[in-house]
Amino acid sequence: MRSISPLIIMFCIHIVAKADNSTTNAFKLIDSTDINDKKKINKIKDDIIIIDKTNKRYQKMAKKILGHSSEGGIIIFYYDKKIAKKIVFNVCGEMGRCIDKYYLNDNQTLMAIKSEDIDYDRPFYIKGFEIKLKELRTYYFIDEIPVYIVDKNSPNFTKDTDQLIKYLEEHIYPLHEIIEMFNNPEAEILPNEEIPAELLQND
Amino acid sequence: MVVMNTQRRNQNEKLLADLNDIQKKKQQIGERLSGMEDKNEKNIGIKKHDKIEVNDKIANTWDKITNERILTLDPRVQGPATEFINRVEKELGIQLRITTAYRSCEEQDKLYWQSRTKPPAGPRVTGAMAGESYHNYSRAIDVVIMKDGTCIWDIVGKAIVKIAKELGFKWGGDWKDDPDYPHFEMSLGKTTEQLHNEYLEKIKK
Numbered sequence: 315m316r317s318i319s320p321l322i323i324m325f326c327i328h329i330v331a332k333a334d335n336s337t338t339n340a341f342k343l344i345d346s347t348d349i350n351d352k353k354k355i356n357k358i359k360d361d362i363i364i365i366d367k368t369n370k371r372y373q374k375m376a377k378k379i380l381g382h383s384s385e386g387g388i389i390i391f392y393y394d395k396k397i398a399k400k401i402v403f404n405v406c407g408e409m410g411r412c413i414d415k416y417y418l419n420d421n422q423t424l425m426a427i428k429s430e431d432i433d434y435d436r437p438f439y440i441k442g443f444e445i446k447l448k449e450l451r452t453y454y455f456i457d458e459i460p461v462y463i464v465d466k467n468s469p470n471f472t473k474d475t476d477q478l479i480k481y482l483e484e485h486i487y488p489l490h491e492i493i494e495m496f497n498n499p500e501a502e503i504l505p506n507e508e509i510p511a512e513l514l515q516n517d
Numbered sequence: 518m519v520v521m522n523t524q525r526r527n528q529n530e531k532l533l534a535d536l537n538d539i540q541k542k543k544q545q546i547g548e549r550l551s552g553m554e555d556k557n558e559k560n561i562g563i564k565k566h567d568k569i570e571v572n573d574k575i576a577n578t579w580d581k582i583t584n585e586r587i588l589t590l591d592p593r594v595q596g597p598a599t600e601f602i603n604r605v606e607k608e609l610g611i612q613l614r615i616t617t618a619y620r621s622c623e624e625q626d627k628l629y630w631q632s633r634t635k636p637p638a639g640p641r642v643t644g645a646m647a648g649e650s651y652h653n654y655s656r657a658i659d660v661v662i663m664k665d666g667t668c669i670w671d672i673v674g675k676a677i678v679k680i681a682k683e684l685g686f687k688w689g690g691d692w693k694d695d696p697d698y699p700h701f702e703m704s705l706g707k708t709t710e711q712l713h714n715e716y717l718e719k720i721k722k
Contacts, residue, residue, distance in 0.1 A: 407689065
């Protein structure tokens, strides 16, 4: 295990302290047709654009994540002056991979999750495997309650509230679980040079 | 960070050299696994493994290729893997083939680094380096349904999963964000982090 610099330890302590305030225990859904909600969502969209535009100057820390998929994964924290702004969670499997991007407000609560699922037609180690399905979905959070808007990226995705809640609970890790994984002392710090370019790109 | 990266690469080179020695020794022990890859699965990269005592209850499934792959597993996993394939055939009438069992650390590293070169030498398919997958410790299998000599890459059914779990396997389909339906593994009481750290300690000595 390589040694951890004091700066990194400081970051970890900071995030642990923030985790209590940013926990989302369960997913809920509200009606997003409300005009006030739409305004709030537009504000979140603008904030996401700003974060993505400026994340090159943010400080990054990445850790390897094992035990949550067959082929391992990575969590990348982006910090702006020691405040986490964006977290990228990626796990790889033999039949596909996913990339979830968590966007945080200045008070360290969630404002959105962009979730990308990539499915292969057969395991990657079989010659000639191809990407069968690629889906990108965005969940917005208003007052820490998730709101999903059906968009062009996934027009066939469920509009049923119960199904959506079940889907979220089964497929998306709540923020506090991501932070727990990141703070696991066994999680190895990954040098920035080894972060795959795919995870550093913006949508 | 650059120094850390160099250390990491050096460490990997040592690991690979050690693994190459092990592979050579294994090759000297037995040659029985040669030429067992079928035409469709040449890239799976099966390597020779410890020669083990084989009795009539181990590796006696319907499928020769599966039998050979079972023999690459940890001896403690060979029995349950054999029973899994046989019970699924007997109780459900479904023939499963094991597509991967043991994967060498050398191949794991090759898969890891292929997308991290500039330009990338291959697609990004794994986040696990050598020693970070249960496949590297012969404790995991991937299966596919076979029908009329063809691989059916559908999600394995609940009944198949139930049998595997009864035999002590953990199913990759239960992972939350990126379920891996063909994947079944046995930790044998150790996480991949623990196995990896133990391996690194051994190399240091």
